[in-house]
Amino acid sequence: MLSRWSFAATAEEVADAMSAVESPVLWWPAAFLRAEVLEEGGLHGAGAVVRFLSKGWMPHTFQFVLRIREVDVPWRFVAEARGDFTGWMRCDITNDGPGTIVDCEWHVSVAQPFVRSFSPLVRRAFVRNHRWVMRRGEEGLRLEIERRRSGGLAASMDYPRPTFPHNLGWWNDRIAWKGWTESWERAAMRR
Template identity: 30%
Template sequence: MDWNQYRFRSLWPLPAPAPDVYRALERIEDYPRWWHQVREVTRIDDTTGVIRVRSLLPYDLRTTVREGRRDPAAGVLEVAMSGDMEGWARWTVAPRGSGTVVRYDQEVVVGKPLLRRLAVPGRPLFRANHRLMMRAGRRGLAAHLNAV
């Protein structure tokens, strides 16, 4: 087992129409407005940006994200990631009842030296940190969509 490899999945039920959710998720430069753990997004060009995230634990992760798949009809947004995390992340947006369910999948290998050194003892904390970040993201997006 590679202790620096992670697979995450989160489901976000949201009380908003799927097209509105999709539009909010494709505007990565707006994430810091509604997702406080996304500290900064710097666009490089139309399909690439650098994102800096920090949740509860005292470290930042900087990752370059490159658009891989953008398919509004299928509700899919996918990026390739490099930097402190190497791998990919995908949003899948689908209608559910009068709202939407968003599925987030991510497979990454952590490259940040400190996190690699702490991989075995820190793994449960790193996974909990990710869960907290995702919970805050769901709440932030729900509030953002409600305000728009």
Template identity: 30%
Template sequence: MDWNRYRFRTLWSLPAAPTAVYAVLERPEDYPRWWPQVRTVTLLDDRTGVFTIRSVLPYAMNVTARETRRDPVAGVLEIAMSGDLDGWARWTLSADGSGTLARYEQVVSVNKPLLRVLAVPGRPVFRLNHRLMMRAGRRGLVRYLEAV
């Protein structure tokens, strides 16, 4: 087993139509407005940006994200990541009654040296840290959607 490789899957039930959710998620430069753990996003061009992310644990991750798929009809946004994390992440949105079911999938390998050293004992804590970040992201997105 590669202790530095992670696969995450999170489902968010959101009280807004898929088109409204998609319109927010396709604008990564606005993520820091509603997702507290996304500290900064610096766009490099119309398909690439650098994200600084920090959750509960006292370390930040710097990731360059490059859009690999943008399909509003299918409700899919996908990126390739490099930097402190290498891999990919994908949002897939579908109608769920009057709202949206947002599926977030991520497969990454950790490159940050300290996290690699702590891979075995830290793995459960790193997974919890990710869950807490995703929970806060959902709460922030719900508030943001209600405000717009």
């Protein structure tokens, strides 16, 4: 699925805000609940492996590992996903007059057994859920660019928050990494 984001910012500002591989937890907390760098990458994060715990508008969570496959700062990055999502994503950043366009394309399938069994029945809901997540990402990245321009602190920004029950502090404190993911995490790190 393709999502197009538009910013009144330079490509460099957008790429800077997106540059730390674990940064979506800061500016996209509506979708990215946790991140852990499993393997440091090289220049601009190329080769990095990061484990994410994510969610959308619906209450279920997904755990997956992203390996950054290609980085061409500030124009593109490509990553491979393994875990509850399997596939790839790509973000292309282009100048658009005084602003910047970001095209984020996700080609993933749901591998989480419980959710996957319902996929054919609730496909439309999954598509809406994905679009909701991507709108929160655009809002959050816009705020992050503003924060960086003003030299402000992240705590002062009103980033889009996750939906119930993950919007409850005590709930998030209980979230732990799923132990059964070790096999595909090791496989992602070997590639």
